[in-house]
Amino acid sequence: MGVYAVTGSASGMGRAVAEKLRERGHTVLGVDLRDADIVADLSTPAGRRAAVDGVLAAADGHLDGAVLAAGVGPTPGAERARLIYEVNFRGVVELLEGWRSALAAASEPKVVVFGSNSTTTTPAVPRRAIRGLLTGDTDKALRAVRIFGRHAPSIAYAASKIAVSHWVRRQAVTERWAGQGIRLNVLAPGAVLTPLLEKQLATPEEAALIRSFPVPIGGFGDAGDLAEWAVFMMSPAARFLCGSVVFVDGGSDAYFRAEDW
Ligand code: NAI
Numbered sequence: 001m002g003v004y005a006v007t008g009s010a011s012g013m014g015r016a017v018a019e020k021l022r023e024r025g026h027t028v029l030g031v032d033l034r035d036a037d038i039v040a041d042l043s044t045p046a047g048r049r050a051a052v053d054g055v056l057a058a059a060d061g062h063l064d065g066a067v068l069a070a071g072v073g074p075t076p077g078a079e080r081a082r083l084i085y086e087v088n089f090r091g092v093v094e095l096l097e098g099w100r101s102a103l104a105a106a107s108e109p110k111v112v113v114f115g116s117n118s119t120t121t122t123p124a125v126p127r128r129a130i131r132g133l134l135t136g137d138t139d140k141a142l143r144a145v146r147i148f149g150r151h152a153p154s155i156a157y158a159a160s161k162i163a164v165s166h167w168v169r170r171q172a173v174t175e176r177w178a179g180q181g182i183r184l185n186v187l188a189p190g191a192v193l194t195p196l197l198e199k200q201l202a203t204p205e206e207a208a209l210i211r212s213f214p215v216p217i218g219g220f221g222d223a224g225d226l227a228e229w230a231v232f233m234m235s236p237a238a239r240f241l242c243g244s245v246v247f248v249d250g251g252s253d254a255y256f257r258a259e260d261w
């Protein structure tokens with residue numbers, strides 16, 4: 001049985017992943033703001049450090065896998081874009097860098113990062129925002145979305161998920177990750193009914209947008225179904241999966257870009 005770190009383990013898809021791994025007999029080290037084995041705020045450098053150190057200590061330097069599900073959605077608010085960048089991008093990259101040697105110590109280590117289909121369905125996400133995140137210049141990434149006014153959080157959300165997906169695909173194939181036997185992949189859900197989506201649905205303007213968004217099979221996804229995908233992506237059957245972005249979104253990505261992949 002393995003030892004797995006799961007961020008965002010207190011709610012939604014992260015919680016469902018943690019439950020499914022525990023049901024299968026694995027040890028889960030949950031990381032979240034509350035109700036977790038390691039309570040840490042991933043929006044701050046000190047919180048991210050605490051999450052890295054807390055997991056390394058509890059795992060005794062040996063980690064079979066990690067699921068990075070902590071995230072914040074694009075609800076309105078002046079400071080929202082910064083929070084989105086800190087949690088959704090830095091809260092993935094810094095943790096994975098910190099856990100890398102513990103992952104490399106396992107025999108078939110696997111990592112699943114939660115992306116989003118907003119990466120391919122959100123128009124006009126500025127490249128400067130993505131570049132800013134990937135080069136560690138969060139202020140540049142913030143300036144790049146400011147012109148979108150009240151829509152800035154939605155654009156920042158898509159930028160955070162594009163940047164983290166680019167980071168995974170670039171790193172996955174390198175000596176530091178694939179070369180150490182670590183499989184890095186992204187799971188990109190569409191709209192899944194979790195507390196994150198419920199918060200967005202509570203804003204009338206956002207609710208109208210979400211409900212009119214094309215989902216060919218109709219309705220919202222289920223957290224348990226997405227968790228099954230994450231668990232599968234960490235199973236031995238996924239050993240040939242490396243640097244992939246797996247869209248599980250009821251067909252929205254295919255609807256918008258059938259020939260663009
Ligand atoms: P959720 O809101 O149910 O769970 C997210 C978890 O992350 C919560 O337990 C929360 O406390 C934790 N978290 C937030 N900020 C944190 C911080 N500063 N430090 C530590 N933990 C923090 O959300 P859900 O829907 O389960 O989302 C999981 C992932 O899937 C997120 O990365 C989200 O962006 C992504 N996603 C969600 C979609 C949806 O429709 N629900 C669609 C596409 C992607």
